[in-house]
Each structure stands twice: as C-alpha cells, then as structure tokens.
Amino acid sequence: MRCHIEASGFRLRINDAEILKGVDFCAPKNSISVIVGPSGSGKTTFLKTINRLTELYGKVEWSGDLKLDGESIFTLNPVELRRRVGMVFQIPNPFPHLSIFDNVALPARVNGIARGDSDVRSIVKWALEKAMLWDEVKDRLDKRPNILSGGQKQRLCIARALAMRPEVLLLDEPTANIDVVNSKKIEEALRELKNEVTIIMVTHNPNQALRIGDYIAVMFEGRIVEEGPVREVALKTRNPITQSLLSGGW
Amino acid sequence: MVSLRFIKVLAIRLTLAILSIISLAVILLIHVSILVNGLRIALLNGFNLLTGTPPLPTESMPLGGVGPSLVGSLLTSGLAILISTPVSIILGFFLVEHRGSRFVGLVRAAFQSLYGLPTITISLIVYTLLVIPMRTQSLLAGSISLLIVALPMELTYFENVFSSIPLTYKEAGYSIGLGRLGLLTRVVLGISKSGLASALTLTLARVMGETAPVLFTIGNALTSYHTSLFQPSSTITTLIFMLASSPFQVQFDFAWGAVLTLYLVYLFLFTASKLVRGVEL
Amino acid sequence: MPDLVPGRNSSTLYNVLVGLNIFFVLTILLLTLYVLISKSSTSIFAVNISLFSNKWSPENGEYGLLIPLVGSLLVSTLAIPIVLIFSIPLVIAIVEYARGSLSRILDVIVDLTAGLPTIIIAYIGLAFLSNWLKNWVEEPLNRFLNFIPLFSCKPLAGQNIGTAALILAISTVPFTTALIREAYKMIPRSLVEALYSIGLYKEEVAYMKISMIKPAIVSAILFSTSRVLTETTIVSLLAGNQFVMSSCIFTPMITIPSLIVNNYGYSTIYPLLDSVLFTSALILYTISLALNFAGLYLNKKLEVIAGG
Numbered sequence: 154m155r156c157h158i159e160a161s162g163f164r165l166r167i168n169d170a171e172i173l174k175g176v177d178f179c180a181p182k183n184s185i186s187v188i189v190g191p192s193g194s195g196k197t198t199f200l201k202t203i204n205r206l207t208e209l210y211g212k213v214e215w216s217g218d219l220k221l222d223g224e225s226i227f228t229l230n231p232v233e234l235r236r237r238v239g240m241v242f243q244i245p246n247p248f249p250h251l252s253i254f255d256n257v258a259l260p261a262r263v264n265g266i267a268r269g270d271s272d273v274r275s276i277v278k279w280a281l282e283k284a285m286l287w288d289e290v291k292d293r294l295d296k297r298p299n300i301l302s303g304g305q306k307q308r309l310c311i312a313r314a315l316a317m318r319p320e321v322l323l324l325d326e327p328t329a330n331i332d333v334v335n336s337k338k339i340e341e342a343l344r345e346l347k348n349e350v351t352i353i354m355v356t357h358n359p360n361q362a363l364r365i366g367d368y369i370a371v372m373f374e375g376r377i378v379e380e381g382p383v384r385e386v387a388l389k390t391r392n393p394i395t396q397s398l399l400s401g402g403w
Numbered sequence: 404m405v406s407l408r409f410i411k412v413l414a415i416r417l418t419l420a421i422l423s424i425i426s427l428a429v430i431l432l433i434h435v436s437i438l439v440n441g442l443r444i445a446l447l448n449g450f451n452l453l454t455g456t457p458p459l460p461t462e463s464m465p466l467g468g469v470g471p472s473l474v475g476s477l478l479t480s481g482l483a484i485l486i487s488t489p490v491s492i493i494l495g496f497f498l499v500e501h502r503g504s505r506f507v508g509l510v511r512a513a514f515q516s517l518y519g520l521p522t523i524t525i526s527l528i529v530y531t532l533l534v535i536p537m538r539t540q541s542l543l544a545g546s547i548s549l550l551i552v553a554l555p556m557e558l559t560y561f562e563n564v565f566s567s568i569p570l571t572y573k574e575a576g577y578s579i580g581l582g583r584l585g586l587l588t589r590v591v592l593g594i595s596k597s598g599l600a601s602a603l604t605l606t607l608a609r610v611m612g613e614t615a616p617v618l619f620t621i622g623n624a625l626t627s628y629h630t631s632l633f634q635p636s637s638t639i640t641t642l643i644f645m646l647a648s649s650p651f652q653v654q655f656d657f658a659w660g661a662v663l664t665l666y667l668v669y670l671f672l673f674t675a676s677k678l679v680r681g682v683e684l
Numbered sequence: 685m686p687d688l689v690p691g692r693n694s695s696t697l698y699n700v701l702v703g704l705n706i707f708f709v710l711t712i713l714l715l716t717l718y719v720l721i722s723k724s725s726t727s728i729f730a731v732n733i734s735l736f737s738n739k740w741s742p743e744n745g746e747y748g749l750l751i752p753l754v755g756s757l758l759v760s761t762l763a764i765p766i767v768l769i770f771s772i773p774l775v776i777a778i779v780e781y782a783r784g785s786l787s788r789i790l791d792v793i794v795d796l797t798a799g800l801p802t803i804i805i806a807y808i809g810l811a812f813l814s815n816w817l818k819n820w821v822e823e824p825l826n827r828f829l830n831f832i833p834l835f836s837c838k839p840l841a842g843q844n845i846g847t848a849a850l851i852l853a854i855s856t857v858p859f860t861t862a863l864i865r866e867a868y869k870m871i872p873r874s875l876v877e878a879l880y881s882i883g884l885y886k887e888e889v890a891y892m893k894i895s896m897i898k899p900a901i902v903s904a905i906l907f908s909t910s911r912v913l914t915e916t917t918i919v920s921l922l923a924g925n926q927f928v929m930s931s932c933i934f935t936p937m938i939t940i941p942s943l944i945v946n947n948y949g950y951s952t953i954y955p956l957l958d959s960v961l962f963t964s965a966l967i968l969y970t971i972s973l974a975l976n977f978a979g980l981y982l983n984k985k986l987e988v989i990a991g992g
Contacts, residue, residue: 206574209693211503231693236580246571250593259589260579310575317579415887423777426770426861427790429854430797436808493705510706517713519976521914523941524965527948528719551712577693584698605799612801615916615941619948640803647807647921659811662804673796 156220157182157321157351158203163217165202172198174375175217180321180368185343185352187362187383189398190372196355197243199372200323203353204238205231221321236264239314239350241324245306245331247298247313254294256309257281260317276316283349284312285342304335311342315350322346324354328361340365359399363387371395441663448660456626457642458657460649465657469664471628475621475636476668478542480611483549487557488603495561496587518555522615525551530619540635545621553610560602564595601680608672612665614640639665724966727959735963740927742947742954749964751927755845755937756968759919760912762849762933763856767908770853771861772901775868776890778861791865798858806918809851814842814922822846822934839934841924846933848923852912860908867900867986868893899982906979910972916941940964 156179165173172195180186188196201207202219205226219226226234239260247256257277260266267273277294281287286308290301298306307327314322324343328336343352344365356362362369362383369386371379371394379392387399444465445452455468494514501507525548533544568591576590592599622635625645629636637645639661646658727735727747737748778790822839829835839846871893879889894901924936925946938946944961951958 201574204578206577209574209577210570232580232582232695235578240575240578242571242575242578244571246569246575248572248575248590248593250590250596263585263589264580313575313579412885412887415891419773419776419781419887419890422770422773426774426857430793430858433797433800433805433808433854436812437804440811490705490708493701494709497702497706513710513713515976515980516973517709517716519910519969519973520716521916521941521965521968521972523914523916523944524720524969525716527944527962527965528716530948531719531723532715551716554709554712582698583694584701587698609799612799612803614801614803618916618945640801643803643807644917644921647803647810655811658807662807665801666804669799669801670796673799677792 155182156180157222158353159218159220159223160199161218163219164215165198165207166214167198167207168211172375173202176372176375176377178370178377178380180351180353182351183347183349184367185347185354185365186368186370187366188353188355188370188372189357189359189362191398194372195375196372197325200240200325200353200355203321203323204235204240206235206240236260236317237319238321238323239317239319241307241310241314241322241327243326243329245303245310247301247306247309249297249299251297252295253290253298253301253309256298257312257316260313264317266316266318276318277312280312280315281309283315283342283346284308285338286312302335304331304338307331307335308339308342311339315346319350321351321353324352326355326357329357336361362399371398437659437662437666440659441666444657444660445663452660452664457646457661458653460651460654462653465653465660467657467660469639469642469661471625472637472639472642472661473664474628474630475542475545475624476611476638476640476665478630478636479545479549479617479621479638480607482542482546483553483610484557484603484607486550487553487606490554491557491561492587492592492599494558495565496591498558498562499565500583514555514558517551518559520551522552522613523618525616526619529616534620537633539633540620540622541633542621542629542636543632545617545636545638546632548616548620549610549613552613552616553606556609557602557606560606561599564598564602565591567598568594597680597682601676604672604676604679608669608676611638611672612640612669614638614644617641618644639668720962720966720969723959724963725959727956727963730956730959735960738927738929742950742957745956747956747960749940749943749960749967751929752938752940752943752964753967754929755923755939756913756919756941758933758937759845759849759852759923759939760909762846763852763912764905764909766850766853767856767860767912768901768905771857771864772894774857774861775865776894779865779868780886780890794858794861794865798862800855800858802855802915803917805851805855806921809847809854809918810843810921813851814847817847817850818842826934833931834933837930837932837934841936843922843924843936844934845923845937848919848939849933851922852915852918855915855918856908856912859911860904863904863907864897864901867897867904871896899986903979903982903986906975906982910975910979913975914941914968914972916945920945940968 158180160176160178163173163176164171176199190196198207207213221234221237251259254277257280258273261273261276267276278287281290286305289305298309301309328339340361346352366383368381369383370377373394379386379390379395386395390396448466448468451468453468453473454470456470458465458467498507498511529544529548533547534540572590572594573586576586581589617638618641621637621641623637624635625637625642643658643661643665646654646661649655734748736750737746738750739746739748740751778787782790818839825835826838876889879892919939920942923939923942925938925942926936927938928935943964947957947961951961
C-alpha cells in the first residue's frame with residue numbers, strides 16, 4: 154500500500170509554539186483519508202502544512218519527514234507543490250472579483266495546464282462537472298460568484314482546486330458551514346473523485362467520516378493517536394479518545 | 404430642587420453646543436465665502452477663467468484666467484502620482500505580506516521619516532538638487548517635489564487597503580499555485596481595485612493643494628503655457644500665493660477666482676474618491 | 685529544529701521589483717537627508733556666527749535663528765489649545781448628538797475641510813478675517829485687557845502672531861477632529877452600554893469616553909502640532925514677518941517657514957544664508973520627526989490596549 158502523503162515523526166513549531174508533536178500519517182493513493190479530532194488538536198495546521206501554506210505568515214520550524222509521493226515536500230519548490238496539492242477551505246472563498254468561469258480557469262492558466270482558450274474551456278467544464286456544479290452554472294459562467302449559495306460556492310471552490318489536475322486534494326471541514334443538501338452533493342462528488350485524486354479531509358462529523366472515509370486518522374494534541382481503515386477503527390477501537398469522538402461528535 | 408449634578412450636566416451640554424456650533428459655523432463660512440466670492444469673479448470672466456492669464460497690476464477690473472497655472476498643477480501632480488502609484492503598489496503589498504519580519508519594520512520606519520519631512524524643506528532640497536544645477540526652475544523640479552510628498556502618503560493609504568483584504572482570499576490564491584507576484588497581480592489588485600482607486604484620487608487631491616513644495620521649484624511663469632518639463636511653470640497654489648502677496652488690489656481680488664478653481668478641483672477629486680470606494684469596478 | 689527556507693515563494697522577478705522600489709525610495713530619503721545635513725553643517729560648524737542670537741542681518745553676517753524659532757513655537761503653542769477646545773466638543777457633538785444621516789454628512793464635511801488646501805484658508809484669512817479680527821477682537825482686547833502682557837500692544841495690522849495662530853487653529857480643527865473621532869468611535873460598544881447602564885447622563889458618558897481615549901488625544905495633539913509647526917502658507921501671509929520678539933501676541937513675528945520663504949531668493953548673494961536656511965529647516969524637521977514618532981509610538985500602544 155503506497156502512501157501518497159506520508160508523515161513520520163513530523164514536528165512543527167509556529168512562532169515558537171509547538172503545534173505538531175510527532176505525527177505519523179499515511180494517506181494511500183486514490184482513497185479518502187479522514188482526519189478527525191477535537192478543536193485545537195492541530196488538524197488544520199497539519200493540512201495547511203502539507204501544501205506549505207503555514208510558512209507564508211509566520212516563523213515555521215519543522216523536523217521529521219513529510220513526503221509527497223516519496224519526496225520530502227520541503228525539497229520541492231513550494232509553488233510547484235501547491236499545483237500538485239489542491240485545497241478547499243472551511244469557509245467557501247471564491248475570488249469575488251472574477252467570474253465563475255475565471256475562478257476555475259485561473260489555476261489552469263497560471264500553471265500552464267491549459268494551452269489556448271479551447272483547452273481552458275474544456276478543463277473548466279470538466280472541473281465543474283466533477284464538482285457537480287456544471288448544470289447549475291453553465292448558463293451563468295460570466296457572472297460573479299456572489300450570486301451563488303454557500304453550497305454552490307463551496308462546489309465552485311472544489312472545481313477551482315480540481316482545475317489544476319492535482320494529485321492530492323485537501324479539504325478542511327468542507328461541509329461544516331454548508332446545508333445538508335449541498336453537503337450530500339459534495340460527498341457524492343468526493344466519492345467519485347477518489348479514483349482520480351487522493352483525498353485527505355478533515356471533518357467534525359463522525360457520520361460523515363463513516364460514510365465516505367476509507368481510512369481514518371485520529372488526531373489529539375498534535376499527534377495521531379490511532380490510524381487505520383475506517384470500519385476496523387470504528388468497530389474495534391479500544392482507544393478512549395477515538396471512542397468518544399466517534400460516538401458523540403465533538 | 405435641582406441637583407448640582409443636573410446643573411453640571413446642563414452646563415456641559417451648553418458648552419458643547421456653543422463650541423461645536425461655532426466650529427461648524429466657521430467651517431460653513433469658509434465654504435460659503437469661497438463659493439460666493441469665487442462665483443463673483445467667475446461670472447465676471449466666464450470660461451476665460453480657466454483658459455486666460457492673470458490680470459496685470461494695471462488693469463482696472465479683476466479680469467483674467469488661471470489657465471497656465473491650472474495646466475501646471477495638473478501636469479506636476481499627474482506626473483508625481485504616475486510615478487508614486489506603481490511604487491506604492493509594490494511596496495504596500497510587500498509591507499503587508501512580510502509583516503512580521505524585522506527588516507520590514509525597519510523599512511517602514513524609513514518611509515515614515517519621509518512622511519514627516521516638512522514640505523518647505525522638500526522645496527529647499529529639490530531647489531538645491533535640481534533647480535541650481537539646471538539653472539532654472541521647472542515643471543520637472545515641481546513634479547519631483549510633489550513626488551516626495553505623494554510617496555509616503557500613497558504608500559500608507561495602499562498599505563491600509565492591502566491589509567484589509569481577508570486572509571482567506573490570499574491563502575486561496577497561494578493554494579492554486581500562485582507565487583507572490585502572481586498573487587499581487589491576479590488576486591490582490593483585482594479585489595482591492597476600488598479601494599486603490601479611492602486612495603489614489605484622494606492623494607491626487609491633496610497633492611494638488613500643496614503650495615510649499617512647489618514654491619521654489621516650479622517657478623513663476625503665470626502668463627504663458629509651458630509644457631516642456633524643463634521650463635518653469637506655475638501651479639494654482641503658487642498663483643494664489645503670488646496674488647495674495649501682491650500689493651495691487653485688482654490682483655489680490657482676482658485671487659478669489661483662482662481659489663474657486665482650486666476648490667472645485669479639490670471638491671471634484673474628493674467626491675470622486677468617496678464615490679469610487681462604493682462602486683464595483 | 686532546522687528552519688524552513690521560505691524564499692522560494694517569491695519569484696526572482698518579485699524580489700527584483702521589490703528590491704528596486706525599496707532602493708528607489710531609500711535613495712530619495714538618503715539623498716534628502718544628505719543634502720539637509722551637509723548643507724546645514726557649514727553654518728553649524730562655522731566659527732564666527734551665532735545661530736542662536738536674536739540678531740538677523742545677513743549683510744553684517746549675523747544669522748540668529750532664535751526669533752524665527754521662537755515665532756514658530758509661539759504660534760504653535762497658541763494654536764493648539766484653541767484647536768483642542770473646539771475639536772473635542774465637535775467630535776462629541778457629531779457622534780453623540782447628531783442623528784444618523786446628519787452625523788454622516790457632518791463627518792464628510794469635516795473630512796472635506798480637513799484636506800482643504802491651506803493656501804485657500806490663508807487667503808481667506810488675509811482677505812477679511814485678519815481685518816475683522818483686528819477690529820473686533822484684537823483692538824478691544826488691547827483696549828480693555830492691556831494690563832495682561834499678552835495683550836499689551838496695539839495691533840497695527842491684522843497680520844500678527846495672534847491672527848496667524850487663530851487662523852492656523854481654524855485650519856487644523858477639522859484635521860484634529862477627524863483624528864480624535866476615529867479613536868472615539870472605536871470604543872467598544874459593550875463599554876459604552878456599561879456606562880449607560882449605571883445611570884449616567886449622555887454628557888457624563890461622553891466625558892468618560894473622552895477620558896478613556898486620552899492617549900489617542902495626546903497622539904492627535906502630537907500629530908497636529910507637527911502639522912502646525914511645518915505649515916507654511918498661513919504663517920507666511922499672516923504672521924507678519926518681523927524680527928521682533930515680544931510677549932504680546934499682537935506683534936508681527938517671523939517663523940521658520942516664512943524665514944525660508946522670504947530669504948531663499950537671496951541665498952546666492954549672502955555667503956552663509958543658504959546654509960543657515962537649511963539649518964533652520966533641519967531644526968524644524970527634527971522637531972516634527974520627534975513629534976510624529978512619538979505620535980506613532982502612542983498609537984502602537986493604543987493598538988495593543990484595544991486589540992488585546
């Protein structure tokens with residue numbers, strides 16, 4: 154089982170505060186790995202370190218290993234890394250000054266994925282279809298995203314991330330602020346996407362973890378305390394932290 | 404039985420009312436007198452106010468125009484803003500993106516000292532650096548003086564605009580593989596368009612109203628249209644200064660026309676800057 | 685732990701652009717400082733002139749800057765209290781007593797007037813205010829209160845240090861009002877509600893709010909003083925430009941900016957005049973820089989209090 158994203162003994166200190174205290178993690182290729190844990194355990198920080206966002210706004214020190222496809226992410230060019238690893242944020246944040254079309258087209262253009270206008274158009278269509286948004290916006294592609302609902306905005310953000318044809322897709326509690334109908338649509342989209350993209354998702358919702366996760370990692374106080382296939386962990390865990398997280402929500 | 408406390412409160416209220424009414428009355432008086440007196444001169448001159456040249460001391464009526472000085476004002480301020488704006492965009496972005504760094508703190512302190520430079524000092528310095536070697540006052544020297552005034556002002560405004568962009572849009576921009584320059588051109592500029600336009604217009608308005616920096620540097624050419632960078636010209640502000648110091652009543656009186664022109668230009672730019680902020684560009 | 689190497693988030697082009705612009709602005713700053721310091725050093729280190737005497741006569745080689753310096757300080761010391769007396773009530777009136785849209789309109793008018801070119805106010809001052817002030821304010825003050833040294837001389841013309849101070853004050857009130865208003869409006873709502881909830885009148889609440897923002901007011905005073913000190917057009921046209929020093933505020937007096945304005949034309953004729961003017965400009969810059977940084981420092985401390 155090949156780990157697409159692998160962390161071993163990974164420690165992270167931001168502005169002199171140690172947030173990650175030795176993380177061991179493996180996200181196998183073409184699967185959905187779910188990270189759960191209480192607030193403040195370091196889930197979002199870990200996610201944002203995988204695509205090296207954390208270093209942009211603070212003093213960051215690390216030790217241990219964090220690898221993408223066998224290569225340490227810190228030896229890669231950060232801009233190049235972020236093309237291979239896409240991210241969807243907790244609160245939908247499509248660019249307000251660009252049209253729906255341009256929101257999805259921008260990553261494709263910027264990273265040289267698309268050559269020429271027809272190339273761009275086909276990628277935008279593909280990304281929006283994968284995000285299950287195409288039918289709802291195909292007549293309004295030139296409009297600004299402010300006309301969309303929260304759930305639609307989030308799917309737009311998924312499409313935006315997909316437009317780079319990433320290897321890995323990181324999602325930080327993507328349905329936390331979204332209504333149930335849109336949440337279901339997003340979960341459906343992710344289930345289909347895992348065949349093309351490795352998905353790592355942070356969630357607060359234990360049912361969601363059980364619904365769509367293949368592997369689960371439980372994070373507590375900057376460490377992964379339990380990891381494994383979802384069914385196994387859910388049914389056989391003896392870890393008290395895992396038990397309380399999965400049974401009641403947090 | 405009225406308590407002491409109640410009397411005190413009433414006294415405060417009365418004082419506040421009197422003082423603030425006086426302030427507002429004086430402010431209103433300023434605007435009204437500009438409009439009334441300026442209109443008098445404007446009606447006398449019609450359109451020629453904008454294109455003609457100021458009256459000679461020998462004239463009997465305040466007939467003339469502010470043409471050359473108006474052009475001088477527009478050219479010098481325009482040139483100053485033209486150079487200052489791209490510099491302020493890049494440096495404003497830089498100061499916000501790399502905020503924590505020590506180096507950035509030092510750079511910002513350096514810019515702040517430029518901000519504190521008295522405008523009369525700027526005039527003296529540009530006079531020494533440019534006017535004396537060139538042996539003449541010039542539009543160029545005037546523009547450089549105004550550039551030194553505009554830079555720290557516009558930089559501060561732009562830095563404010565950039566820091567009010569929500570972090571999440573910047574993170575989203577980085578997450579799709581944009582580098583710092585790409586983030587600036589493709590995300591930050593787009594999002595902050597109207598804020599930047601408003602700040603730019605406001606800086607232009609304030610720069611056009613400056614007198615001291617151009618006083619020694621632009622010269623005294625009040626009567627001819629010079630558009631060469633290396634020849635002297637004048638600005639409306641220096642024109643007003645000259646007319647106000649003139650011993651001849653007809654010139655002193657005519658200054659109202661120049662004052663009205665400057666006032667209207669300033670009013671226009673100020674209003675534009677407020678309106679632009681609300682509009683989706 | 686080993687550090688990260690974040691540099692590669694910025695492309696070479698970005699670094700070059702930033703570097704060039706920093707270099708550009710720093711060059712301007714250093715050039716201006718260099719000229720300022722080198723030009724003034726000649727007169728500072730010149731042996732046979734006393735910069736701080738009260739005699740000014742370039743033809744005799746006398747370049748005493750004492751009177752212009754005192755003039756500048758005096759006009760500021762007179763103007764700032766007047767500014768405070770009028771801007772604080774104005775802030776309170778606009779924020780507490782004016783309703784919704786009236787308050788917004790007044791805010792715009794204040795902002796508009798704050799940025800109004802000072803030459804316009806100087807001209808208005810010259811056109812009628814100075815005469816009006818002379819006839820209706822200054823002469824009566826002299827007639828009835830001339831036992832107070834401040835009012836002991838008869839104002840011969842409308843152009844004197846008192847008039848200049850008053851018109852400077854008029855010009856600065858909107859600016860200071862805008863500064864104080866920002867801090868006043870930033871007082872957290874919960875604090876204000878707490879004040880009302882203990883049964884205070886609006887006036888008492890306003891008084892408490894003003895005491896809460898004292899550091900902001902001090903910082904506003906510092907910035908406004910810096911602005912008043914370096915203002916040129918109003919003092920040149922209205923302060924009188926005489927080399928006299930007196931405790932009476934109706935005397936015409938020279939200030940540093942007007943000194944520079946009146947003399948720069950002769951700077952090539954008299955040997956040290958050029959340098960002396962630069963020295964006076966340097967003095968002005970140093971004072972204004974100190975005031976500005978003090979104001980900024982206070983603002984920084986305020987941010988910590990408000991945000992923390």
